[in-house]
Amino acid sequence: MNSSPRIPGNRFLHSPGPSHVPDEVVHAMSRQPMDMADPRLPAMIQACEAGLRRLLQTEKADVFIYAANGHGAWEAVNVNLLAPGQTALVPATGHFSESWALQVEGTGARVQRMRWTEGQPIDPAELEQVLRDDKAHEIAAVFAVHTDTASSVTSDLRALRAAMDAAGHPALFVVDVVASLGAAPFAMDELGVNVVLGASQKGLMCPPGLGFAAVDARAMAVCERNPTPRFYWDWRLRKSELAYRKFCGTPPQTLLRGLEAALDLIFEEGVDQVLARHALMTRAVHAAVQSWSEVGAVQFFCKVPKARSTSVTAIELMGGADPEAMRAIARERFQVAIAGGLGMLAGRVFRIGHLGDMNAAMILGCLAGVEAAMTVQGIPHGQMGMQKAIECLAAG
Numbered sequence: 001m002n003s004s005p006r007i008p009g010n011r012f013l014h015s016p017g018p019s020h021v022p023d024e025v026v027h028a029m030s031r032q033p034m035d036m037a038d039p040r041l042p043a044m045i046q047a048c049e050a051g052l053r054r055l056l057q058t059e060k061a062d063v064f065i066y067a068a069n070g071h072g073a074w075e076a077v078n079v080n081l082l083a084p085g086q087t088a089l090v091p092a093t094g095h096f097s098e099s100w101a102l103q104v105e106g107t108g109a110r111v112q113r114m115r116w117t118e119g120q121p122i123d124p125a126e127l128e129q130v131l132r133d134d135k136a137h138e139i140a141a142v143f144a145v146h147t148d149t150a151s152s153v154t155s156d157l158r159a160l161r162a163a164m165d166a167a168g169h170p171a172l173f174v175v176d177v178v179a180s181l182g183a184a185p186f187a188m189d190e191l192g193v194n195v196v197l198g199a200s201q202k203g204l205m206c207p208p209g210l211g212f213a214a215v216d217a218r219a220m221a222v223c224e225r226n227p228t229p230r231f232y233w234d235w236r237l238r239k240s241e242l243a244y245r246k247f248c249g250t251p252p253q254t255l256l257r258g259l260e261a262a263l264d265l266i267f268e269e270g271v272d273q274v275l276a277r278h279a280l281m282t283r284a285v286h287a288a289v290q291s292w293s294e295v296g297a298v299q300f301f302c303k304v305p306k307a308r309s310t311s312v313t314a315i316e317l318m319g320g321a322d323p324e325a326m327r328a329i330a331r332e333r334f335q336v337a338i339a340g341g342l343g344m345l346a347g348r349v350f351r352i353g354h355l356g357d358m359n360a361a362m363i364l365g366c367l368a369g370v371e372a373a374m375t376v377q378g379i380p381h382g383q384m385g386m387q388k389a390i391e392c393l394a395a396g
């Protein structure tokens with residue numbers, strides 16, 4: 001029996017993943033599973049693969065979907081692309097680039113890290129220099145996190161690709177779009193990205209539990225030659241028409257139904273409109289944060305306005321203000337669930353997720369809940385935040 005008291009009304013979910021799941025996705029998942037010979041099963045899997053390809057803007061990449069979270073997708077990329085002792089270059093973006101780097105090392109490959117400057121995106125000039133210095137081409141791949149969910153910094157993938165080309169370096173370009181897909185523009189083929197990885201619980205508006213990788217022909221050739229022992233994650237084994245082989249076992253049907261429904265919603269709304277909606281929600285959040293930061297203890301963590309993410313905004317509290325206590329008040333008293341700081345930002349920032357199935361009323365409710373919690377906690381902040389967010393949404 002559930003002993004927690006019922007919460008009247010809705011609790012607003014503004015973590016940057018898991019994000020709010022639309023009713024259409026919830027309903028799609030509330031159906032009985034199919035038997036393995038049911039022809040609707042391969043049709044649903046194909047719809048998910050084709051939808052991901054369309055959203056990623058790739059014509060030919062192979063798509064591999066896993067019953068796994070984002071860490072599973074990282075593992076798939078690590079073991080399929082890197083032989084033991086080979087090196088991945090990981091430009092630092094914050095907690096998530098470092099977590100990925102540690103996982104690469106944990107699977108037997110090596111990592112060359114590029115230094116982290118707080119609040120800044122990856123510096124393309126520095127990437128170019130590091131690659132130029134790698135005369136022996138020991139770096140097999142660049143592993144870049146598009147949006148680091150912990151720092152809320154989005155890096156410029158076009159500039160990173162240009163830096164790799166300018167250096168004339170043959171490393172694979174591998175991009176984590178876990179936090180950015182469906183919220184920020186992305187085009188795999190046009191950007192010259194060899195492998196993309198993502199997960200279901202953020203801009204894809206599904207519950208956690210699915211990870212995926214899209215792999216171009218060049219990366220697939222690297223995978224074919226790679227001697228790293230692997231089985232569950234192996235793209236060579238999963239490249240098949242058979243559902244049971246594609247998933248190395250029984251496909252996670254319920255989550256796939258959800259993904260199919262979520263992709264339908266994205267294409268019905270139109271990808272451009274989805275991105276424009278995210279840009280508007282983000283402008284409203286930024287308008288509020290800008291106003292809050294004019295007095296007192298609040299500031300944007302990302303210092304470069306054009307690198308601020310359209311998925312999540314990390315907000316730093318100064319002067320001894322405790323983001324965790326404020327966050328608990330926001331959740332328990334005002335029913336607004338926001339995220340805290342991760343890794344080196346624990347206890348320094350709180351984060352507002354504004355991605356996925358999100359509208360103006362939800363954003364205003366979230367901002368009001370955060371402002372109310374700051375007021376309860378006595379955290380000094382500018383008083384025009386809500387007004388500025390409303391003006392921003394009114395202007396459209």
Ligand SMILES: Cc1ncc(COP(=O)(O)O)c(C=O)c1O
Pocket residue numbers: 017069070071072096145147148149150176177178179199208
């Ligand atoms: C950018 C990024 N990459 C990878 C991950 C890891 O995903 P998961 O928590 O689903 O394992 C996350 C999780 O938030 C993330 O934000």
